[in-house]
Amino acid sequence: MAASISYDDVEVGTELPAQSFPVTRATLVRYAGASGDFNPIHWNEKFAREVGLPDVIAHGMFTMASAARVVTDWAGDPAAVVEYGVRFTKPVVVPNDDKGALIEVSAKVAVKLDDKRVRVDLVATSAGQKVLGMARAVVQLS
Amino acid sequence: MALDQSFVGRAYPPTAPYEVGREKIREFAEAIGDPNPAYVDPDAAKALGHPDVIAPPTFAFAITYKAAGIVIADPELGLDYSRVVHGDQKFAYTRPLRAGDRLTVSSTIESVKTLAGNDILDVRGEVHDETGAHVVTAWTKLVARALDADAGQGTEEGAQGAQDGGA
Numbered sequence: 001m002a003a004s005i006s007y008d009d010v011e012v013g014t015e016l017p018a019q020s021f022p023v024t025r026a027t028l029v030r031y032a033g034a035s036g037d038f039n040p041i042h043w044n045e046k047f048a049r050e051v052g053l054p055d056v057i058a059h060g061m062f063t064m065a066s067a068a069r070v071v072t073d074w075a076g077d078p079a080a081v082v083e084y085g086v087r088f089t090k091p092v093v094v095p096n097d098d099k100g101a102l103i104e105v106s107a108k109v110a111v112k113l114d115d116k117r118v119r120v121d122l123v124a125t126s127a128g129q130k131v132l133g134m135a136r137a138v139v140q141l142s
Numbered sequence: 143m144a145l146d147q148s149f150v151g152r153a154y155p156p157t158a159p160y161e162v163g164r165e166k167i168r169e170f171a172e173a174i175g176d177p178n179p180a181y182v183d184p185d186a187a188k189a190l191g192h193p194d195v196i197a198p199p200t201f202a203f204a205i206t207y208k209a210a211g212i213v214i215a216d217p218e219l220g221l222d223y224s225r226v227v228h229g230d231q232k233f234a235y236t237r238p239l240r241a242g243d244r245l246t247v248s249s250t251i252e253s254v255k256t257l258a259g260n261d262i263l264d265v266r267g268e269v270h271d272e273t274g275a276h277v278v279t280a281w282t283k284l285v286a287r288a289l290d291a292d293a294g295q296g297t298e299e300g301a302q303g304a305q306d307g308g309a
Contacts, residue, residue: 021175027175030173031174033169033173034169034170034172034174035173035203035204036204036208037204037207060228061200061203061228061231062174064231065174065176065198066174068200069174069176069178072176072178072198073178076190077180077190078178078180078181078196078198078199078238079180079190079192079196079235079237079238081199081235082234082235083232083233084199084200084233085231085233085281086230086231086232087229087230088228088229088231134230
């Protein structure tokens with residue numbers, strides 16, 4: 001399974017369309033239910049503060065899923081993502097207001113690999129902080 | 143408490159099969175706000191060459207992390223579960239997860255380290271379908287934060303992963 005993007009059409013430095021993902025408390029409640037991760041630091045600010053956090057934070061795996069969309073939307077077929085890894089470096093703090101937080105994701109082709117694969121490096125920030133480190137996906141192009 | 147190095151390489155038996163449901167995939171895709179039709183529309187998935195709807199790439203974590211619970215809760219390992227946070231996450235796919243899959247996870251401890259009082263555990267989860275074919279491998283780095291990490295510097299980074307340490 002491969003992407004609709006042709007390997008020959010990309011170069012090192014080719015940018016993928018950047019996207020922004022809003023996150024509110026409601027987003028986190030819904031993600032908790034769907035993923036089965038009910039850690040109270042994602043919905044209970046009293047608990048979050050007790051463990052030293054500034055406020056409720058987003059699930060790291062939610063951030064990882066959001067960042068993946070920049071790659072899967074570009075590739076067309078999500079199955080074109082053959083490897084995907086991140087480091088969780090900073091929390092996405094989600095205040096209890098109408099706006100919540102914003103995860104901003106950009107990505108570009110970093111390396112052209114063999115077999116029509118490319119390595120895409122991603123940058124994800126929220127409130128000006130990098131929230132993912134070493135965020136990389138290997139994508140099978142056509 | 144430093145973890146016992148002899149646990150490196152320890153393999154845990156495969157989990158009972160997890161059956162991937164179409165509606166569970168839909169629920170997950172909606173929760174991450176992803177409208178990709180390959181996750182909800184069997185015809186759209188088939189047009190891409192998949193036999194049924196596929197799951198978003200990170201869906202696998204819900205299954206592998208549950209399996210890693212065996213490791214985390216292993217009393218012989220002695221990891222302080224209440225302090226566990228998520229450090230890194232990586233996946234390598236042979237194919238996407240899809241509706242109808244019956245998947246087992248075999249977890250192995252790849253590495254055990256103690257750095258600055260933090261216990262760091264790397265767990266690999268190999269996911270296979272019911273034919274025994276490989277689907278995805280997930281690598282999860284878990285960090286049990288040092289006892290004095292509750293206050294001051296580093297707490298944010300440490301506790302940030304705590305998100306995935308609980309449930």
